[in-house]
Amino acid sequence: MKFLSGNILGSYNRQNSISSSSGDPYAAFADTTKFNYLSEGQATDGDTVFLQQEFSEVQEIDTIILLQANFADFKISIASGGAFTDVTGDAVLTISQDGVSRYYKFSTPIEFTEIRFEVDDTIIADEEKSCGAILGMLEIGSIERFKSVKPKGMIQKKVLKLDSGGVAVLNKGDIHWEFNINTDLVSVQNEIDIVEIIQNRTQDFFFWINDNYDGEELVKQEPYRFQDFIRCAYTGDSSPAFYKNYLNLTAKNDLKFAQTAKVNYFNPNE
Numbered sequence: 001m002k003f004l005s006g007n008i009l010g011s012y013n014r015q016n017s018i019s020s021s022s023g024d025p026y027a028a029f030a031d032t033t034k035f036n037y038l039s040e041g042q043a044t045d046g047d048t049v050f051l052q053q054e055f056s057e058v059q060e061i062d063t064i065i066l067l068q069a070n071f072a073d074f075k076i077s078i079a080s081g082g083a084f085t086d087v088t089g090d091a092v093l094t095i096s097q098d099g100v101s102r103y104y105k106f107s108t109p110i111e112f113t114e115i116r117f118e119v120d121d122t123i124i125a126d127e128e129k130s131c132g133a134i135l136g137m138l139e140i141g142s143i144e145r146f147k148s149v150k151p152k153g154m155i156q157k158k159v160l161k162l163d164s165g166g167v168a169v170l171n172k173g174d175i176h177w178e179f180n181i182n183t184d185l186v187s188v189q190n191e192i193d194i195v196e197i198i199q200n201r202t203q204d205f206f207f208w209i210n211d212n213y214d215g216e217e218l219v220k221q222e223p224y225r226f227q228d229f230i231r232c233a234y235t236g237d238s239s240p241a242f243y244k245n246y247l248n249l250t251a252k253n254d255l256k257f258a259q260t261a262k263v264n265y266f267n268p269n270e
Contacts, residue, residue, distance in 0.1 A: 007206075019053075020037075028134050067132040105139075143194060176259055182255075
């Protein structure tokens with residue numbers, strides 16, 4: 001299970017200036033809206049589309065996630081007042097099973113005041129370039145030893161009392177998720193430290209349930225299923241308990257999270 005910071009590339013970040021070769025560039029970085037990026041008049045393969053951000057201060061990220069894109073290629077370049085440098089090959093790339101989402105992990109964080117993304121071709125030839133979101137984050141850490149994840153989905157509703165004495169229930173649409181994660185951390189201090197960081201965090205963050213479990217399926221979900229990438233906040237009180245002897249010391253805790261916004265998933269083929 002991987003924990004990551006908030007989206008540093010989010011279009012709500014007032015430190016950045018966003019531009020593109022065509023289309024609405026803010027749509028590519030707005031991870032909490034239903035507006036998705038779509039190029040305009042650049043449907044021919046080989047016609048390069050770019051999305052670019054410029055910041056007033058140096059930014060640092062080690063993770064880039066591209067969600068639900070019809071891109072056949074993807075180039076990442078950074079600059080800090082000079083020429084752009086292609087850093088795409090410096091990251092380990094994981095592609096979703098359907099080929100439309102990508103996870104780039106840099107071994108050391110990249111620093112920049114400008115970042116540029118480029119795409120030349122689409123999976124199906126000669127389509128307008130489109131994507132759900134481009135996210136840039138810093139990894140907080142991973143927890144490998146957890147016993148269970150218990151998601152609970154609730155449709156957001158508003159209950160109105162009528163003059164007749166009855167009630168009317170208005171469904172607001174999307175399901176709101178809450179999660180209870182049970183951890184048993186056996187003599188792993190770094191994972192205990194990560195739990196403490198999460199519990200003390202005042203800003204929302206992302207967590208990815210199936211991080212690095214290539215050979216296992218957790219909570220009946222596929223490895224690297226990008227739909228399991230969730231934006232949330234920690235909501236539970238900390239109640240750690242320790243048991244067993246010194247050599248097998250186990251830290252037991254229940255972590256409670258609530259989804260803060262639905263990350264956009266856009267199917268370019270629909």
